Amino acid sequence: EPEVTQTPSHQVTQMGQEVILRCVPISNHLYFYWYRQILGQKVEFLVSFYNNEISEKSEIFDDQFSVERPDGSNFTLKIRSTKLEDSAMYFCAVPGPTLHLHFGNGTRLTVT
Amino acid sequence: SQQGEEDPQALSIQEGENATMNCSYKTSINNLQWYRQNSGRGLVHLILIRSNEREKHSGRLRVTLDTSKKSSSLLITASRAADTASYFCATDESRQSGGSNYKLTFGKGTLLTVNP
Numbered sequence: 272e273p274e275v276t277q278t279p280s281h282q283v284t285q286m287g288q289e290v291i292l293r294c295v296p297i298s299n300h301l302y303f304y305w306y307r308q309i310l311g312q313k314v315e316f317l318v319s320f321y322n323n324e325i326s327e328k329s330e331i332f333d334d335q336f337s338v339e340r341p342d343g344s345n346f347t348l349k350i351r352s353t354k355l356e357d358s359a360m361y362f363c364a365v366p367g368p369t370l371h372l373h374f375g376n377g378t379r380l381t382v383t
Numbered sequence: 384s385q386q387g388e389e390d391p392q393a394l395s396i397q398e399g400e401n402a403t404m405n406c407s408y409k410t411s412i413n414n415l416q417w418y419r420q421n422s423g424r425g426l427v428h429l430i431l432i433r434s435n436e437r438e439k440h441s442g443r444l445r446v447t448l449d450t451s452k453k454s455s456s457l458l459i460t461a462s463r464a465a466d467t468a469s470y471f472c473a474t475d476e477s478r479q480s481g482g483s484n485y486k487l488t489f490g491k492g493t494l495l496t497v498n499p
Contacts, residue, residue, distance in 0.1 A: 306487075327486060372485055374427070375425055
């Protein structure tokens with residue numbers, strides 16, 4: 272059973288629309304991370320979230336992006352007004368026991 | 384080259400052969416990790432090697448780290464068709480504060496194809 276479940280597995284949206292990607296860990300975690308992978312490219316860090324606050328974010332994580340933990344368990348990544356270049360796989364991750372990350376299976380976002 | 388750069392970009396071998404993938408990086412690191420990704424799926428952690436370690440084994444995996452050359456290699460022995468996947472190295476950069484904040488820097492990966 273994966274440490275992290277992501278929904279939806281695939282989201283298709285039109286440019287300019289808002290999308291919300293969800294991440295549900297199977298046990299309590301204080302730290303969450305979002306990464307993205309544009310097709311055929313490297314996996315890139317977006318943001319880290321600790322104790323209900325952003326602890327670090329990358330240059331990619333501009334004002335169009337936001338993260339929340341709306342109900343203490345789910346963890347969401349919102350893109351306010353999607354652009355074509357936001358098309359990518361988005362991965363949620365939580366820390367593993369030995370300094371590595373457990374990644375979810377990702378949400379494939381397609382912006383048309 | 385960029386942080387966490389793997390080579391080769393693609394590797395095709397026969398089942399039973401060994402596969403070696405290399406990774407180079409640029410900054411000081413706390414540790415270096417290898418992940419595997421099946422097509423369209425999430426990343427699965429394989430093995431982590433700390434900056435003060437030179438070699439580590441896990442099953443059919445062997446990882447080496449040379450901090451003087453800022454490079455690492457992943458060896459998969461006796462490969463199987465099920466090993467077909469993309470393999471990524473990821474570095475956890477050193478910080479003045481010490482410790483890790485899990486902000487990993489990934490390379491573009493090596494696509495390994497193991498032919499039956």
